[in-house]
Amino acid sequence: MTRQLNRQSYANNQPFYGKLWSKFKQFPSGLAEGSETGLSVSGPAAAAVISATIGCFTMMVTHHLSDTSKAREAFIWSLGTWIPGSKTDSELWGNIGSYTGKETMLLVGWLISWSILHTLWKNQNIKSRTIFFWMFALLIAATAMCWHPLFPYLPLT
Amino acid sequence: MVQHSKQDSTTDLATSEFPRQLDIAQVSIYGLSFLSAGLFLFLPLVNLLHPSPWQRWMGTIHGMGAMFALVVMVYTGHLAFPLLRGAGKILPQMRTLAFWSTILSFLAIATGNWAYMRYRAGINFGGARALLKENSPLGQYVLMEYHEFSVLFTLPLTVACTWILWNYGDSILDKKNRPVLTATCVALMAIMFFAMGGMVSGIGVAKIQAL
Numbered sequence: 001m002t003r004q005l006n007r008q009s010y011a012n013n014q015p016f017y018g019k020l021w022s023k024f025k026q027f028p029s030g031l032a033e034g035s036e037t038g039l040s041v042s043g044p045a046a047a048a049v050i051s052a053t054i055g056c057f058t059m060m061v062t063h064h065l066s067d068t069s070k071a072r073e074a075f076i077w078s079l080g081t082w083i084p085g086s087k088t089d090s091e092l093w094g095n096i097g098s099y100t101g102k103e104t105m106l107l108v109g110w111l112i113s114w115s116i117l118h119t120l121w122k123n124q125n126i127k128s129r130t131i132f133f134w135m136f137a138l139l140i141a142a143t144a145m146c147w148h149p150l151f152p153y154l155p156l157t
Numbered sequence: 158m159v160q161h162s163k164q165d166s167t168t169d170l171a172t173s174e175f176p177r178q179l180d181i182a183q184v185s186i187y188g189l190s191f192l193s194a195g196l197f198l199f200l201p202l203v204n205l206l207h208p209s210p211w212q213r214w215m216g217t218i219h220g221m222g223a224m225f226a227l228v229v230m231v232y233t234g235h236l237a238f239p240l241l242r243g244a245g246k247i248l249p250q251m252r253t254l255a256f257w258s259t260i261l262s263f264l265a266i267a268t269g270n271w272a273y274m275r276y277r278a279g280i281n282f283g284g285a286r287a288l289l290k291e292n293s294p295l296g297q298y299v300l301m302e303y304h305e306f307s308v309l310f311t312l313p314l315t316v317a318c319t320w321i322l323w324n325y326g327d328s329i330l331d332k333k334n335r336p337v338l339t340a341t342c343v344a345l346m347a348i349m350f351f352a353m354g355g356m357v358s359g360i361g362v363a364k365i366q367a368l
Contacts, residue, residue, distance in 0.1 A: 032249035038326030052313035094278035128336035
């Protein structure tokens with residue numbers, strides 16, 4: 001049973017625009033209330049956060065693989081053709097290109113790792129060191145990988 | 158609500174007919190805040206004056222989508238600091254703000270994908286990417302490479318934060334869930350960071366070469 005916080009006194013004694021703003025901030029109300037039976041172990045949260053960063057890292061690894069080989073780029077592009085605009089015949093309009101394959105790999109890496117980690121950790125407490133190490137390491141690595149040191153000298157795309 | 162200073166206040170230097178200093182300060186702060194926010198939100202509409210028709214409509218639509226996403230994500234990121242300190246009364250709005258951040262992140266990415274098509278048009282058709290690589294390769298490498306990828310990080314992170322904030326309910330503030338609360342708040346701050354970086358790099362690229 002979760003602790004229900006007393007928010008009634010906060011809502012009272014406000015002018016009409018304050019009440020309107022409060023209602024706006026808590027829309028949709030079903031979401032604002034949160035779950036009645038809150039989770040009590042850290043495993044599901046760890047799975048959610050770490051899998052998000054795994055998705056980002058997967059996309060950046062894919063970006064590097066794509067930009068260093070024309071054959072790999074063609075394959076990665078083929079993975080993203082389900083996204084509208086991935087391929088067009090118009091040089092005027094352009095197309096999104098292999099970027100769609102990289103976006104697809106973000107979704108694949110994120111959702112698959114989330115389902116695996118959630119299944120493994122749903123009833124466990126995960127060490128906070130584990131959560132923060134992987135969260136920071138993967139996110140920092142993904143951010144740094146936006147700039148490959150060789151890309152300006154490897155004009156493959 | 159207007160605050161009334163005391164009769165013996167040292168900040169009130171004039172007689173009682175003159176408005177109180179604190180009231181003037183408060184009205185000035187509110188006025189400047191609204192003016193600043195209004196001018197900032199007006200920024201994407203500047204695209205409507207651009208000579209390139211592509212920039213006029215794609216730039217305006219993607220600019221509006223990105224601006225809405227930025228405002229909500231930065232607002233949410235700022236509230237992550239009091240939430241980290243255990244301010245329970247903002248929990249309901251944190252859940253809805255994380256949810257709306259997710260929706261707006263998706264919309265900003267979707268409109269960005271659309272504008273990215275034209276960005277990759279051929280050089281003979283005025284494609285921005287080809288012109289940037291020709292005329293400002295460092296701008297393309299530093300700004301656009303970062304812009305393309307870092308803004309996508311916001312989508313999985315906002316989904317994760319929304320999921321955690323809803324599923325843990327009010328018990329996220331319990332002592333045993335402190336690592337969960339901290340990880341969620343840090344993720345919200347990271348979202349704010351990537352949203353701001355995305356806006357700055359996006360505007361930077363558009364300033365060097367329009368669509």
